[in-house]
Amino acid sequence: MADEHKTPRQLTLGDQFLIFGRSGWEQAAWNYPRLQNLGFCYVMIPAIKRLYPEKQDAAKAAERHLELFNTMPYMQSLITGVTLSLEEDHANGEDVSAADIRAVKIGMMGSLAGVADPVWWGTLRPILSAFAASLALSGFGIVGPLVFFIGWNVLRLTFRWVAQRWGYRQGLKVVTVLSSGVLQKLTLGASIVGMFVMGAIIPRWTRVKLAPIMATSSHGSLSLQSMLDQLLPGLVPLLLTLGCVWLLRRHVKPLWLLVGIFIIGLGGYWLGIFR
Amino acid sequence: MSIWGVLIIAFLAGIEGVIDEWEFHQPIVACTLVGLATGNLVSGIALGASLQLVTLGWMNIGAAVAPDPALAAVVAAWWVSGPAHLPVAAGVILAIPLALIGQGLTQGLRKLIIPLVNQADVAAAAGNLKLISWLQRISVVLQGLRVLVPTALLMWVPTTLVHTSYQILPQVIQGGIRVSAGLLVVVSFAIVINMMATRQLWPFFFIGFALATDSHLSLVALGLIAVGLAILYLRLAGKDHHDGGGPGSDTDTDELDQELDDL
Numbered sequence: 001m002a003d004e005h006k007t008p009r010q011l012t013l014g015d016q017f018l019i020f021g022r023s024g025w026e027q028a029a030w031n032y033p034r035l036q037n038l039g040f041c042y043v044m045i046p047a048i049k050r051l052y053p054e055k056q057d058a059a060k061a062a063e064r065h066l067e068l069f070n071t072m073p074y075m076q077s078l079i080t081g082v083t084l085s086l087e088e089d090h091a092n093g094e095d096v097s098a099a100d101i102r103a104v105k106i107g108m109m110g111s112l113a114g115v116a117d118p119v120w121w122g123t124l125r126p127i128l129s130a131f132a133a134s135l136a137l138s139g140f141g142i143v144g145p146l147v148f149f150i151g152w153n154v155l156r157l158t159f160r161w162v163a164q165r166w167g168y169r170q171g172l173k174v175v176t177v178l179s180s181g182v183l184q185k186l187t188l189g190a191s192i193v194g195m196f197v198m199g200a201i202i203p204r205w206t207r208v209k210l211a212p213i214m215a216t217s218s219h220g221s222l223s224l225q226s227m228l229d230q231l232l233p234g235l236v237p238l239l240l241t242l243g244c245v246w247l248l249r250r251h252v253k254p255l256w257l258l259v260g261i262f263i264i265g266l267g268g269y270w271l272g273i274f275r
Numbered sequence: 276m277s278i279w280g281v282l283i284i285a286f287l288a289g290i291e292g293v294i295d296e297w298e299f300h301q302p303i304v305a306c307t308l309v310g311l312a313t314g315n316l317v318s319g320i321a322l323g324a325s326l327q328l329v330t331l332g333w334m335n336i337g338a339a340v341a342p343d344p345a346l347a348a349v350v351a352a353w354w355v356s357g358p359a360h361l362p363v364a365a366g367v368i369l370a371i372p373l374a375l376i377g378q379g380l381t382q383g384l385r386k387l388i389i390p391l392v393n394q395a396d397v398a399a400a401a402g403n404l405k406l407i408s409w410l411q412r413i414s415v416v417l418q419g420l421r422v423l424v425p426t427a428l429l430m431w432v433p434t435t436l437v438h439t440s441y442q443i444l445p446q447v448i449q450g451g452i453r454v455s456a457g458l459l460v461v462v463s464f465a466i467v468i469n470m471m472a473t474r475q476l477w478p479f480f481f482i483g484f485a486l487a488t489d490s491h492l493s494l495v496a497l498g499l500i501a502v503g504l505a506i507l508y509l510r511l512a513g514k515d516h517h518d519g520g521g522p523g524s525d526t527d528t529d530e531l532d533q534e535l536d537d538l
Binding site: 025026028029037038039049058059062063070113118121123125129132136141142144149152153185189191193196197203204205232233234237241245247248254257261262264265267269270275 | 296477
């Protein structure tokens with residue numbers, strides 16, 4: 001590997017595009033012992049081809065990237081970028097060993113997944129898809145699905161490309177930026193927006209109607225729903241949601257919550273509480 | 276014609292259910308496409324939007340596998356927008372057991388695929404990069420078949436049978452299904468809240484709830500308030516101390532992993 005080259009080996013913009021194109025298929029070969037290992041190797045192949053023309057070097061690089069790997073799939077683009085810059089140095093005989101590359105990959109994958117999962121899966125997708133669903137249900141029809149599909153993919157592809165480029169250009173400097181706590185702040189901000197919006201979703205998008213008549217008093221009949229609406233609209237779904245959170249914290253499986261809610265719905269209708 | 280369309284959508288949704296990129300497996304996309312293929316766009320969108328609210332908390336984090344919206348969305352949409360003409364609420368309820376089947380298939384394939392991945396080791400040792408690429412492409416196809424095959428099997432069930440078995444349900448059950456379909460969303464909301472909630476974040480949940488009960492506030496206004504509050508909080512917290520401990524700390528995600536694992 002450390003043999004002399006007249007010109008340093010370098011990835012072309014075309015290689016980077018190929019890698020970007022491959023990065024979106026990373027998770028297809030997800031398997032239990034080594035998780036996303038084949039996927040990551042697949043993403044790196046255009047780089048391996050460019051940087052290691054000798055067959056035994058290419059074999060070593062491929063084996064290196066077939067080791068256990070798992071992260072949040074979009075964050076993989078950032079790790080890919082950094083790995084590309086390290087592989088380039090390694091191929092040019094600079095002071096970057098195979099063990100260094102391995103260590104950086106392992107070091108980044110866990111911490112990046114920890115901050116990215118709550119942002120993409122916990123905040124962005126629920127909010128965007130709930131917004132799209134509400135558009136669809138309030139008469140905008142096809143606009144809802146289109147907003148979700150286009151919005152999500154524009155965000156995702158932009159993020160992937162920018163992250164990969166940034167990682168490739170900055171190399172190991174990325175690690176110092178990440179350890180400064182910027183990402184944690186971003187995640188905290190996203191979680192605040194997420195919690196706020198989940199609170200807002202409950203009264204707007206849960207459809208529960210209580211039976212019209214509660215009791216007949218001397219004032220005539222009263223609607224339970226309108227009484228509750230006076231007090232606090234959306235109170236029933238709020239209590240149900242908080243109950244579910246409480247049970248989740250006590251390690252009740254979500255499946256049992258679904259079954260429980262189904263039974264409450266059936267029973268409530270049968271007893272005439274819900275309408 | 277529409278059958279082939281649905282099968283192509285099932286294939287795409289199967290791939291996406293695992294790779295999670297274009298999001299064809301999310302009900303709001305998958306059901307809409309099935310609605311388009313069967314010529315019943317309106318009911319497809321209606322099911323997609325309702326089911327989306329039920330599934331939005333299902334996420335694959337770490338090594339855990341959540342229930343699979345792909346099989347659920349495609350088959351439920353076939354029964355709602357297709358010739359069986361089930362009501363949307365029945366589609367939402369049927370989607371739950373379908374999602375569990377899909378989850379089992381995902382977990383199964385993650386084990387079945389091991390010999391294929393081992394082939395990649397052999398290829399790598401021989402420096403055969405082309406073969407590694409092909410092994411990855413084959414696994415993409417396998418993920419697509421993961422949903423396509425069960426969808427094809429379930430489409431074999433006569434639609435008149437599906438239709439009449441719903442029709443013979445007593446009125447009480449049909450009404451109960453309608454109510455339950457509207458209520459199930461709270462489980463997804465709870466999963467998302469449970470993922471993010473720390474003691475310092477609960478006030479934002481209640482502020483959001485309280486403001487949303489005023490129907491004069493538009494969605495955009497609510498979003499602006501949320502972002503404004505987040506910026507304010509980060510500013511003030513930054514001035515106060517540098518105590519971290521935000522959400523998404525390792526313990527939180529680990530707990531969630533476990534819960535999704537248990538499901």
